[in-house]
Amino acid sequence: MLETVPGLPAGDATALGREKAVLAYGFMLRARLLDDKFATLYRAGKIHGGVFLGRGQEALSAAIGVSLRDSDVFAPLIRDAAGRLAFGEPIVDAVRNYLGSALGPMRGRDGNVHRGYPREGLLPMISHLGAMISVVNGVLFARRLKGQTGMVGVATLGEGGTSTGAFHEALNQASIEKLPLVMVVANNQFAYSTPNSRQFACDNLADRALGYGMGAHNVDGTSLPDCLATIGQAVETARNGGGPQLVVASLLRLCGHGEHDDAGYIDPKLKASPLGRDCLKLAEEYLLSQKLADAAQLAVWRSQVVGEIEEAVNQVQREPTPDPFTEKWTALSSPHLNEMHDEI
Amino acid sequence: MSITYLEAIREAQARALKDDPRVFIYGQDVGAFGGAFKATKNLAKEFPGRVLDSPISEDAMMGLAVGAAIEGLRPIIEMQFADFSTVGFNQIVNQAATLFWRTNVPCPVTVRLPCGGTSGSGPFHSQMMEAIYAHYPGLIVLTPATVEDAYSMLLEAVAIDDPVIFCEHKFLYYHLKADKLPDTALPVGKARIAREGRDLTIVTYSAMVHECVAAANELASEGWQIEVVDLRSVKPLDTDTVIASVARTGRLLCVGEAWPWGGVTAEVIARVASEGYELLDAPPQRLNARNTPVPYHPNLWTAHRPTARAVVSAARKLLRT
Numbered sequence: 001m002l003e004t005v006p007g008l009p010a011g012d013a014t015a016l017g018r019e020k021a022v023l024a025y026g027f028m029l030r031a032r033l034l035d036d037k038f039a040t041l042y043r044a045g046k047i048h049g050g051v052f053l054g055r056g057q058e059a060l061s062a063a064i065g066v067s068l069r070d071s072d073v074f075a076p077l078i079r080d081a082a083g084r085l086a087f088g089e090p091i092v093d094a095v096r097n098y099l100g101s102a103l104g105p106m107r108g109r110d111g112n113v114h115r116g117y118p119r120e121g122l123l124p125m126i127s128h129l130g131a132m133i134s135v136v137n138g139v140l141f142a143r144r145l146k147g148q149t150g151m152v153g154v155a156t157l158g159e160g161g162t163s164t165g166a167f168h169e170a171l172n173q174a175s176i177e178k179l180p181l182v183m184v185v186a187n188n189q190f191a192y193s194t195p196n197s198r199q200f201a202c203d204n205l206a207d208r209a210l211g212y213g214m215g216a217h218n219v220d221g222t223s224l225p226d227c228l229a230t231i232g233q234a235v236e237t238a239r240n241g242g243g244p245q246l247v248v249a250s251l252l253r254l255c256g257h258g259e260h261d262d263a264g265y266i267d268p269k270l271k272a273s274p275l276g277r278d279c280l281k282l283a284e285e286y287l288l289s290q291k292l293a294d295a296a297q298l299a300v301w302r303s304q305v306v307g308e309i310e311e312a313v314n315q316v317q318r319e320p321t322p323d324p325f326t327e328k329w330t331a332l333s334s335p336h337l338n339e340m341h342d343e344i
Numbered sequence: 345m346s347i348t349y350l351e352a353i354r355e356a357q358a359r360a361l362k363d364d365p366r367v368f369i370y371g372q373d374v375g376a377f378g379g380a381f382k383a384t385k386n387l388a389k390e391f392p393g394r395v396l397d398s399p400i401s402e403d404a405m406m407g408l409a410v411g412a413a414i415e416g417l418r419p420i421i422e423m424q425f426a427d428f429s430t431v432g433f434n435q436i437v438n439q440a441a442t443l444f445w446r447t448n449v450p451c452p453v454t455v456r457l458p459c460g461g462t463s464g465s466g467p468f469h470s471q472m473m474e475a476i477y478a479h480y481p482g483l484i485v486l487t488p489a490t491v492e493d494a495y496s497m498l499l500e501a502v503a504i505d506d507p508v509i510f511c512e513h514k515f516l517y518y519h520l521k522a523d524k525l526p527d528t529a530l531p532v533g534k535a536r537i538a539r540e541g542r543d544l545t546i547v548t549y550s551a552m553v554h555e556c557v558a559a560a561n562e563l564a565s566e567g568w569q570i571e572v573v574d575l576r577s578v579k580p581l582d583t584d585t586v587i588a589s590v591a592r593t594g595r596l597l598c599v600g601e602a603w604p605w606g607g608v609t610a611e612v613i614a615r616v617a618s619e620g621y622e623l624l625d626a627p628p629q630r631l632n633a634r635n636t637p638v639p640y641h642p643n644l645w646t647a648h649r650p651t652a653r654a655v656v657s658a659a660r661k662l663l664r665t
Contacts, residue, residue, distance in 0.1 A: 134435070138412040169401035170404045337504070
């Protein structure tokens with residue numbers, strides 16, 4: 001069931017229900033085990049800079065990825081390994097960006113979760129929260145100017161990012177232009193260490209949709225079938241001309257902000273609450289209860305994914321790292337406009 | 345028949361829209377209204393669907409432009425005033441300016457900044473922003489001083505595959521006139537000798553070119569031959585033309601309307617000091633606006649920015665050194 005090279009099968013929009021759940025579970029599993037591998041490499045001192053995991057958000061993220069087509073646009077954020085893989089990012093490129101391979105998508109110029117292929121619709125995030133949403137708007141706007149129709153753009157954000165001006169400006173802009181934007185907010189209860197009580201004062205972030213003129217959706221972010229249904233509906237509504245949609249998923253971040261953070265500020269009671277359930281375990285229970293897989297099959301898949309990840313890490317560890325002597329050291333694409341000064 | 349600096353900007357955009365279907369204009373009031381200064385007058389009518397009003401959202405305006413550039417379009421963003429570009433600063437310096445370096449995908453966005461002081465405009469409608477944008481790698485910063493350059497450099501800006509900050513000076517909008525639009529132009533990155541001389545080099549750009557030429561004319565009546573170099577683009581900065589001029593005159597005065605701390609005048613002096621120190625017969629000098637926000641009242645405003653009179657005074661002092 002799991003493909004060796006992740007990517008969307010053709011005509012995925014019709015592959016609803018049971019098959020889609022299995023497909024999404026595959027990407028959740030890949031993301032979780034890949035994140036675990038990055039955490040191990042981080043602790044072993046093999047990774048420069050930070051490591052940011054999506055533990056607890058895989059169901060939501062995978063549901064986004066499997067709901068999109070190749071021609072769609074996706075601006076993932078830091079906890080979207082599952083969605084990236086489901087949208088078509090090869091595991092090996094995720095590994096390359098964390099290990100700083102010169103063959104990776106950012107060639108060592110940027111690292112970790114900052115990666116993508118703008119021309120293929122997978123936008124590389126900058127760190128400033130909310131800043132990618134209007135870029136998705138721009139891609140959708142441009143395609144409409146070019147006469148292209150039928151595509152959707154998804155941007156993701158945590159609840160902390162909803163406090164930015166960029167978030168407000170971009171959602172208002174998307175609504176004015178009636179763009180097929182789906183804004184997915186993972187309300188994981190903490191923005192780094194800041195709890196929701198210090199982040200916003202409304203009852204439900206999805207209520208903000210009314211103020212923008214967007215469709216509103218709430219979903220239990222720990223439930224894969226619920227995420228598939230809700231994200232799928234939001235994406236199809238936007239695709240069919242229903243205008244921008246806001247999805248707010250409730251869940252709990254099951255890790256620190258990054259691997260440098262032990263998240264000691266998270267109340268154990270919250271971890272023990274329904275919000276704190278592990279979406280991967282719930283997804284496995286769902287597959288078993290629906291007889292989409294048995295325990296033996298789950299074990300086979302897990303071992304298969306471990307093999308894929310080990311193979312990717314082994315390959316990348318043999319790849320060249322960026323070379324400061326062959327680096328061009330110019331930020332311009334127009335060579336004739338580089339200053340001589342740059343070469344001093 | 346004559347054409348103003350502002351009309352040249354309007355004509356350049358009309359031509360860009362006509363010649364290249366990838367071009368569109370997005371900004372506050374640029375549509376049917378034709379822009380706060382009328383730089384897009386009638387363009388929405390002439391090019392339906394390609395000259396669009398934006399909400400008052402400079403951040404989202406710039407983000408949209410970057411997304412459209414990724415899709416191969418060539419957006420022109422009009423900031424209503426250069427001062428307001430600070431609200432979109434993040435998207436300009438972190439999104440647009442880094443895109444090519446990070447991803448190898450060019451970002452051909454032109455951002456028009458109506459900049460500089462006019463009497464009565466006050467602290468938030470008068471700023472010069474060129475230094476702050478020139479500081480960031482990945483941006484081109486243009487500062488046209490003439491009608492011809494306003495036209496040709498805006499057309500070139502749209503054709504450049506990198507993000508361009510186009511600083512058009514509001515003081516020049518209406519009163520600066522030319523007989524016709526140019527057929528040929530110096531390329532971006534080349535400075536222009538606005539006035540030849542042998543006693544002192546004044547390096548300047550944008551509206552200050554005219555103050556400096558007026559100062560040079562006044563000093564000519566005293567027998568001094570002042571050379572005025574119009575940088576045209578502050579990034580890239582044509583160090584060669586500046587050094588060649590200093591080699592002829594031995595004296596350097598840099599004049600800018602921006603604030604004194606750092607900036608273009610400091611950059612020019614740093615380059616001449618490190619690459620042409622032996623050419624200097626006297627310590628190089630700078631003349632900038634005063635180190636306060638731009639004042640509202642004309643009495644204060646005319647004393648805040650460099651004027652021809654202030655340039656004459658600074659030049660005389662340097663000539664006597």
